[in-house]
Amino acid sequence: MASPKSAAIAALRRQLMMGDGLSPSPAPQVTRLGIAAIDAVLPWGGLPGGAIHEVTGPENDGAATGFCTTLLARLSAGTRPVLWVTAHDDLYAPGLAAFGLSPERLIVVRARRAAETFWTIEEALRCRSLAAVLGEVRGPSRTVARRLQLVARSSGVTAVLLRHDEDDAFANAITRWHVVSARRDDAAEDDSDARWRVDLVRCRGRIHGEEGYVARWFVEWRAATGDFGVVADLRDRPDRPAPARMAR
Amino acid sequence: MWLPTFATDRIVRRRPEWHAKPLATTTAAAGACRIAAVNRAGQACGIAPGMTLADARALVPDLVAVAATPAEDGHALTRLAEWCMRYTPWVAVDPTDQDGSALWLDVTGCTHLFGGEGRLLRDLEARLARFGFAARAAVADTPGAAWAWARFAALRTADDGIVPSGMHRTRIAALPVAGLRLAPDLVETLHGLGLRRIGDLYPIPRAALAARFGRLVLYRLDQALGTMPEPISPLAEPPAQRAVLAFPEPVMTAAGIAAAVQHLVENLCDTLAQQALGARRLMLSCYRSDGRIATRAIGTSAPSRDPAHLFRLFREHLDAIDPGFGLDVMALAATEVAPLAPSQASLAPASDATARELAHLVDVLGTRLGPAQVRRLAARASHIPERAVARVAAGTAPAAPAWPVGERPLRLLPHPEPIDVTAPVPDGPPMQFVWRRCTHRVARAMGPERICGEWWRDDAKPRDYYHVEDNAGRRFWVYREDLYRPDAPARWYLHGLFA
Known part of the structure; x- marks a missing residue:
């Protein structure tokens, strides 16, 4: 039932999106994460393409890498190539394959200096044959960030920036995630292989609560099936359900 | 192209003040210091290669003598040959030469780029003269004829160096027999019989020529006249x-x-x-x-x-x-x-x-970062974790993967990092370890998975891998190197990070 009011709101929301670094037309391609609880909170029903997404996590923890790998696997949809810009050259193909990112669809680029990294990301974002570009970066400057955003928007290629430093947020990202490992239950019936605490720290179109994040989930991964599930962790769960309020 | 005084020209390039002086290079041979090469001024005074330095000094007291550097001359000649590739890709250093140095240039099909053979020769000689190299260049249908023409023809202008196509037989007939690239004693023999010019050999029956002077004379004559092909092997393979x-x-x-x-x-x-x-x-x-x-x-x-x-x-x-x-x-x-x-x-x-x-995209990235930095990951048949993945050129077609079984980490450190481990039993899993100055208490451990080294390698030590989870949920891949021995402390390494 589309009332004139809701249509006007939808139009306004589209305008907001355009101002926020999403491609104006055609509508950005949305990739579902495949985790229903998370897709429901994202205003687009998934990750919009042609924009920048930022993932942070400590360096001595593989969870953020795992989350990024999952994102790339979803964006690649098993057929389209993706490019990963790394500084340390420590990606291990069998591990990536376990998260659904088939290594023969992956091009790994090693860039040693920050300038080379950003140049590589920008060049790769111009290539429409790629599904996504992942860059392991450290605090890009505002100018660099703006450049990457413009390139991503014009080509429609999605950029994922993985950061291990905890500096201020990368202003042009339309979503920002913080992913760390979470402790699993000691019970023997816990058959999951990994558990992450996934915080959606920032998201265009959603405002975050006093806790400093928009929403928090505990995500479990099972290697045998390769699927994810959201668990309600009693100890670490926030007092009330994750707030998903609309931007005013 | 003949460079009659290449070795001494090189010295004059470095020491221009010796330009007009008699100059010679010397080598120590057969117990005496002998002249190896001599410049034009020295030749005018009667100095010839092969003289002892003492004889030469007797003729010309102020002769400048410098030790010969054949290896460096060879390098310089090769560099000059590379420079000559501006005219044609088919350039070779003449292997048969004793006096001076020579280069072959196969200019077939290249001359029009420089406005014809005459202009090419003028350009070549003018540039070499600017470098300080005396050169005599000739263009002919066959390498042999060009060789003879470059050495023995009267070259007043560059156009004299051109033997018109099809005319080489008549033109070289008037040149001395030494123009056939023959050894000096053979030239002497021919002279002794009154055969002074190449043309003198034309009427002699071939069988008699071969029987009297050996096959080489016939061979060189045929090469000069073009009845026998003479391949020139170029310095570098000419590009496609x-x-x-x-x-x-x-x-x-x-x-x-x-x-x-x-x-x-x-x-x-x-x-x-x-x-x-x-x-x-x-x-x-x-x-x-x-x-x-x-x-x-x-x-x-x-x-x-x-x-x-x-x-x-x-x-x-x-x-x-x-x-x-x-x-x-x-x-x-x-x-x-x-x-x-x-x-x-x-x-x-x-x-x-x-x-x-x-x-x-791969080309653009590879050109800036180096092709080795842009790679795809491919499976390799090895059960050693770090050897199971090959980094292959990104341009190659992706092959169907066959990844190793067993749980593998997402990141594998390029070099396993040593860790300090507290283990309750010497050959059991760790209870606590220190990595990068952080203490991790192990909440769960799975393993060991024993991976033996490949026997054909020297560093074939078995490793016991454990998959450990610390109390914050972080998961690591650690291993103990070598089998348990009571007398040696166990060495532990952290090799990878799980997601």
């Missing part, structure tokens, strides 16, 4: 395709160089398109007016003849070319080509366009 651009005035500006490269790339791509080829490696040679050569090479991950793409790859390199006092000639060679079928853009499937676009 080449485009050359010679400038009337030296080019110095970056914009001029870029325009020239664009022109060359377009020319080369036209040639490649006619032959249904694509370039895999391209070499750009810039010949500077001071005789230096700047070269830049690019490679592509897939055969290409797209001028815009190839020019873009070169643009990364153009800043690095130092034009010095200007570039005279630029040459672009396709040193490696591969078949590339002509394509019709409208009919090609979309996947082709995608693959091409990706190949272009």
Whole structure:
């Protein structure tokens, strides 16, 4: 039932999106994460393409890498190539394959200096044959960030920036995630292989609560099936359900 | 092309004040110091190679004698041969020469680029004279005739060096028999019989010539007359395709160089398109007016003849070319080509366009970062974790993977990092470990998974891998090197991070 009011709101929301670094037309391609609880909170029903997404996590923890790998696997949809810009050259193909990112669809680029990294990301974002570009970066400057955003928007290629430093947020990202490992239950019936605490720290179109994040989930991964599930962790769960309020 | 006084010219280039003096290089041979090479002034005074230095000094007291450096002369001659590739890709250093040095240039089909044979010769001699090298160059139908003409013909102007096509038999007839590249004693024998000119040999029956003087005379005569082919093996294998651009005035500006490269790339791509080829490696040679050569090479991950793409790859390199006092000639060679079928853009499937676009990206990244930095990951048949993945060229077609069984980490450290481990039992899993100055208490451990070294390698120590989870949920892949021995402390390493 589309009332004139809701249509006007939808139009306004589209305008907001355009101002926020999403491609104006055609509508950005949305990739579902495949985790229903998370897709429901994202205003687009998934990750919009042609924009920048930022993932942070400590360096001595593989969870953020795992989350990024999952994102790339979803964006690649098993057929389209993706490019990963790394500084340390420590990606291990069998591990990536376990998260659904088939290594023969992956091009790994090693860039040693920050300038080379950003140049590589920008060049790769111009290539429409790629599904996504992942860059392991450290605090890009505002100018660099703006450049990457413009390139991503014009080509429609999605950029994922993985950061291990905890500096201020990368202003042009339309979503920002913080992913760390979470402790699993000691019970023997816990058959999951990994558990992450996934915080959606920032998201265009959603405002975050006093806790400093928009929403928090505990995500479990099972290697045998390769699927994810959201668990309600009693100890670490926030007092009330994750707030998903609309931007005013 | 004959360089009669190459060795001494090289010395004069360094010491111009010796230009007019008698100058000789010497080698120690057979217990005496002998003259190896001598310049024109020295020759005029009667000094010849092979004299002892004492005899030469008796003739010319102020003779400047310098130790000969045959190895350096050889290198310099090779460099000069490389410089000569501005005229033709087919350049060779003459292997048969004893006096002076010589180079072969096969200019077949190249002369029109420089305005004809005469202008090419004038240009070549003028440039060599500016470098300080005396040169006598001749163009003839056969290498043998050119050799004889360069040494023995009267060359007053550069045009005298040209033996017109088909005329070499009559022209060289008047030259001495030494022009047939024969040993001095053989020349003496011929002289003794009154056979002084090459033409004197023409009427003699071939069988008699061979029987009397050996096959070499006949062989050299046939080579000079062209009845026997004489292959010249070039210094470097000539490239499959080449485009050359010679400038009337030296080019110095970056914009001029870029325009020239664009022109060359377009020319080369036209040639490649006619032959249904694509370039895999391209070499750009810039010949500077001071005789230096700047070269830049690019490679592509897939055969290409797209001028815009190839020019873009070169643009990364153009800043690095130092034009010095200007570039005279630029040459672009396709040193490696591969078949590339002509394509019709409208009919090609979309996947082709995608693959091409990706190949272009790989080339651009590889040109700037180095091809080794742009890689795909491929499986390799090894159960050693770090050897199970090969980094292959990104341009290669992806193969069906066969990844090792067992749970593997997402990140594998390039070098396993030593950790301090507290283990309750010596050959059991760790209870606590310190990695990068952080203490991790182990909440769960799985394993061990024993991976033995490959017996054909020296470092074949077995490893016991544990998959451990600390109390924050972080998961690591650690191993203990070697089997448990009561007398030696266990060595533990952290090798990877799980997600």
